Structure formats: structure tokens, C-alpha cells
Amino acid sequence: MTACDETHDPRRRSWVATANRDGADFPIQNLPFGVFSPAGRAPRFGIAIGDSILDVGAAHAAGLLIGAAAEGAEAAQGGALNALFALPASVRTELRRQVVALLDAAAPPRPELLHDGAACRLHLPTEVRNYTDFFAGIHHARAAGALLAPDNPLPSNYKWVPIAYHGRASSVRASGSEVRRPQGQRAPRSGGDGRPGFGPSQLLDLELEMGFYIGPGNDLGDPIPVAEAGERIVGFCLLNDWSARDIQRWEMVPLGPFLSKSFSTTVSPWVVTSDALRPFRVPAMVRPEGDPAPLDHLLDGADQEAGGLDVELTVWLSTARMRAEGQGPTVIITSNAQYLYWTPAQMVAHHSSGGCNLLPGDLLGTGTISGPTRAQLSSLLELTMGGREPVTLPNGEQRGFLADGDEVTFTARCRRDGFVPIGFGACTGTIVP
């Protein structure tokens, strides 16, 4: 899974100058897949390079892609990549390989194939037919569990079952969309008239997650073995599982979260491919002494060795007042995907283990990726102890939960000695009343 090849060569540069800058999210070693619209034109398949977007269809029309790469480009016509994702992983690998060659500094520059990323609109990469959200961040499970259910901080099944629930597919949105504060029911006030309240959520929260997209799926009744599950994952994004804690607390027993999370889910629009992430794979989380080994159907040697992800995650907050006063966003949380108790492959294997069919383009979320330290608690619920210990921002503002006008941005970065760092782009949403 982690075998690196010439596409990861750190010496490689692109004729797209912005791709070669220190700190670029999208150097030639990355090349994430997405769907974009140039101003006033129809959505199409793009690959990000520096500050630009390569129009893959235009490259194909110019005769620059051959064989499997041409097949991939053809499958990606229209405004969603589901049909491309349905093809074998080798097609996408070859497509990325040919695009590396096309954008290499040694190749003839073809600026006519590029669009200025800042002038384009970015869309969801797939038509998300199914969205599932896991609960694989054990530090989150423990910290949030203690607040929502003090008697039972870590569910007894946690170390055996990659716990998940079906999320709402229709309300997944690409970065940059506004997030309207939801209305909903909250528990009756103690000492009140016993009636639940109804109104705008007062405890609106973010959850820092990664998302990943399914490639070739499986037929109903035909589980994906864990050893094959990794290669079914096309790539990764950042995901904000916006959560209304007051609504959640009241509604979630016994069938789980519903309206508290279905008003909006935001993803970063670029799919950072499993191929681009090869240098940044790490062993699965080492289970603490005393924790059980996963059951056989979730256990694969190669996955244990390199199924984890070393992705540095950062949460930025910008309030309306900060923007009015000309201040930039401030970091409120940092974490790392290494804190996931279950690997993405284990999540895919579990999801399909009972026969449930995964479709190409389906979106899976990891669950909130909190780390062991206070600054790594990856939702405000945890970070502020349920709002009791608000965060103080540089301008003196305080936040227990999110206020109208707050803009939340996730960014991420992979670094490893001997490789060019890559990023994910931004996952941004702004709270509106």
C-alpha cells in the first residue's frame, strides 16, 4: 500500500509556478481530483495544481491522455466523478501518472488547459448517494461520551466495533457554503413546565473529521475483506460534521443523532488520492496495553502496518468582529489523523461485513479526531467542557459554542522527511442565523 514511485519524487517541479512554492497544498506530487466550474460554465472534472486547476476533459480533447487515463477522463464527464470512481484503482493511478508527466517542468507548458482556481466554483466531487459517519476517534469518544453520558464514557463495544451511523447524504455541501443555524427541540428545562423548548440551536458545534470516498463498491450481500478494503478508497478530504448539541442530547436516545447533524455537513472539495498519500501512511494506532486485538475480519497485517494516516489537522476560527477589525483567523484546535482507533480499511470492511453494499462515490467520515491533549480536543463540546470553559480568542472574544458570523476553516498537511509536503485545501463554513 505504501510503495512510493516516481510520482512522489521530491525533486520534481511543475511548469505551473505556484505549485513549486513552499507551503503549496497542491504541488505536482499531490494532484487531487475534484469538480469545478469556470465562471458561468458547466461543472467539470479538474485536478488541482498550485493555484490553478487543470481541465482534464480539455487535456483529453487535446489528445494528451492515452489508454486507461483517457478512459478515466471519459468516465468523468458531467458534473460528478462517480463513474470514474467506479473504475478499478489502476485507472486513476494511471491518470494521475500521465497528469504528472503533463505538468512536469520538463514538459511543454500548456497554460490553455488551466483555470485560475480563485475564479472557479468548486463542487462536491461526487453525487453522494450514501454518507456514513464513524466514531473512530477514541479520544473524542471518551471525552464527548463523558459529557453526553457520564456513566458510560466509552461504550462497551467501542474496542470491538468500528461504531458508525448513517448520515444524511442530501445535506452534504462543498466548502464555502453557508451553514444555517438549525431550529430544533431541546430537553425541557429542569424546574420548568416539562415541555421541551423549540428554537434556534444554542449549542452549535463543529467536529473535525476526515472524509473518504468509495471507489468500486460491492454487491449487496458480498462483504469487502479488510485486506482489499484499502484499495477501494479513492481518496480523502476534510469534513466538518456540524452538530447542534442541544438538539442532539434530546433526540439521540435510542436511535442516534438525526436532526442534530442533518442540517449540514461540509467537505473540502478536493479528493486527495490514496496514491498521493502513500508516503504519509503509518501503522494503525498502537492499541494500549490491555486492549483486545481486532476480530479476524477486521485484522490484516498490511493494514496494521500502514493503514494509518499521518495528517496534521488544524481548525481556524474567524469571528465577524475579527473580520471587521481586519484580523485574520486564529487556530483553536490542532490534531492528527493518527489518533483514529480504526483504520479507514477497517471502517470499509466493517461497513460491508454484514452485506451492506457501498456504491462508488459514497462518502464515509472518520468521526471526530481528537487527540490526547486539551488543545487537540476537536469539537467545542470537548474543548470547552460543554461550554463551561469557553475559549478566549486573541481579541478577547469568548466562545463556548459557535456564534452567528463565525467562520470555521479546517486545513491539513502531510509532511515526511524526503518528501514534498502536501495539503488538502480548505473546508470552510460560515454560520448564518
Add this chain to the structure above:
Amino acid sequence: MTACDETHDPRRRSWVATANRDGADFPIQNLPFGVFSPAGRAPRFGIAIGDSILDVGAAHAAGLLIGAAAEGAEAAQGGALNALFALPASVRTELRRQVVALLDAAAPPRPELLHDGAACRLHLPTEVRNYTDFFAGIHHARAAGALLAPDNPLPSNYKWVPIAYHGRASSVRASGSEVRRPQGQRAPRSGGDGRPGFGPSQLLDLELEMGFYIGPGNDLGDPIPVAEAGERIVGFCLLNDWSARDIQRWEMVPLGPFLSKSFSTTVSPWVVTSDALRPFRVPAMVRPEGDPAPLDHLLDGADQEAGGLDVELTVWLSTARMRAEGQGPTVIITSNAQYLYWTPAQMVAHHSSGGCNLLPGDLLGTGTISGPTRAQLSSLLELTMGGREPVTLPNGEQRGFLADGDEVTFTARCRRDGFVPIGFGACTGTIVP
């Protein structure tokens, strides 16, 4: 909502003779919508009449539909009715009205527009983009709650919140599909080694529900008021929410049912329209003395008066041995949709109340519709007290839960003095190993 018109006239007969038989599910007063394939041909829009199916596209091609009805037929081209459902309710009402006239005994017979239903394959009526399952059967909530969580048979939010969870859309199948017994984890045996088991579910169950399809949806952030929610429902079907109780018990805390229900959901393929059901609407369940009134956003006078449904529901079981011995299926459960604590309109209003967007063709399930008596307990979990009191079948076989080879069929019927009874067709699934 309940205003009947000439399409409900009990004197009306059709030139399709099987539609006029006593006990027909699909008399001319019904005319449910669906998608069918004649042998070896592509899926298309059909309306059931007696034992036949009207090819609506062929009727339109023959110039027999005009105005809104023609518009509806055009939207329904292809193998799914989502685009038809996206149109205003008046389009479907007019389409049904013109098809009544076309099939009326006084009209010239056009047998060339019909297909023999028994020779056709029936499909899901829509591409189900989102599937949500409610928990609106209060007798079920109490009976199942007592078995799964004895301390808390009825959750404290039950009488305020139309509880629901997101179901798995990809595994919804039309009647007649095989249901493969899922594998999964179950809780560690008491006195065992503390490890959960993994293998085929030993407690496979049915759940008797109704399903309904969304017509014109709502934009993200734009709730559907309860007074408008009823008209967003295109029509109803029967739904079997197959459930693996051993998997469910182990996985469902804290985020709800996941793999225990996502291996298969079966629906009857015909959408019995809200128009056809007008004569059979009844008041919402009368809440027992002491129960609170619904909150304002779930309360509408017209919905309270006629938002309920009087649908008699029957569960039939046929075992492999019964079929081998030439015995027909036996009734094991009967119930009625009147036992729902929340109306379908309240479910739609709740679902969208936080801003979640419903899409045309989305499927909502009511939850298991148990009644107050033992014979009305609408899952084996409840009926057999968790398997402890198995049901004895006429041939002496016993069932605590479902065995391989068991064929489960739901049927339903609406009756009211002065109206022709209508049915729903069958919702059937057979358990395979």
C-alpha cells in the same frame, strides 16, 4: 385532504376485467404508480390495474394524455419516477384522473397498452437517494423498548419527538428480492472469554412498516410547515425493515442501529397515491389522557382531523417445509396504520424542521406498526418475547426468529363503507443463508 371526488366513485368499473373482481388490490379506484420491465425490455413507468400494468409512456405516445398528465408522463421517462415526483401534486392528480377515464368501462378498451403483471419485473419506483426510518409506532416502541432496554421502555422524548434515524438507501430493494442472512458481531457471551461473537445473525427479524415517498422536496434550511407536509407525500407502500437483533443489541449504543438494518430493506413496488387513499384517511391517533399535545410546529388542525391512515396490515409466513408440503402461507400478525403515534405529515415536518432538505423520491418509513394486542405485535422480537415464546405454525413448526427459507409477505387493505376497497400488492422477501 380527504375530499373525495369522482375518481373514488364506487360504481365505476374498468374494461380491465380483473380490476373489477372482489378483493382486487388494484381496482380502477386505486391506480398506483410504479416502475416495471416487460420481459427483456427496459424499465418504464406503469400504473397497476387489476392483474395488468398500463404502460403510461405508450398511452402518452398514443396521444391519450393531455396537458399536465402528458407533462407527468414525460417526466417519468427512464427507469425511476423521481422527476415525476418533483412536480407539483396537481400533475399527478391530473394524470391519475385521465388514467381513470382511459381505463373506465365506458371508454374504448385498449389492451395493447397493457402488460400482464405476472410476466413483468417490478422495480423500485424511485432512485432512493435518502431513506429515513421513523419509530412512530408507540406500541412497538414500548414493547421493543422493554426488551432492548428494560429500564427505559419508552424513551422520555417519545411523546415530543417523532424519533427517527437515517437508514441505508443503497440496500433498499423491491419486493421479491432475496434477503441474505447477514453476518455480524454480537455481544460477548456471559461467562465466555469476553470476546464478541462474529457470524451469521441468529436473531433475524422482520418489522412491519409502511413507507412513503416525498414529492416536491425543500431547499436546505427551508423547513416544510406541518400544514403543507401532507401534500408533499406522493403515496405509500409496505416496508419490511429486516433487523438482525443480535447485531443490533451489540452495536446500537450510542449511535443507533447500523449494520443490523442495512443489509436489506424491502418495499412493495407500487406507490399507492395519496389521492387514492383519500377515502381512508382518519384522525391522528387520539393521545391517551395525560399525554402532551404536540409542539406547535407539529400541530395542524387538518392533519389532526384526517392525517391518520386506516390501513389493515397483515404479515404472512411461508416456511420451506410448508411450501414443500404444499401448504400456503399463514398469517402470523395483523395490525393497522392507525396505531401510529405521529402522522406522516408530522414526520415530514419534523424531518425538515431543522433545515434538512428532502429530495423528490426520498423514502421515509413509519417504524414498526404494532398494535395493543399480542397478535398485533409487528416484529418477532415483540411477538415471541425476544424468542422466548416462539410462534407455533399450523404444521407444528415453531419460530422464535426467522429461519433460512422463510418467506415473509406483507399485504394491506383499506376498507370503508361506501367505497371500493383497495390494496397495496405484496412486499415479499425470502431468507437465504
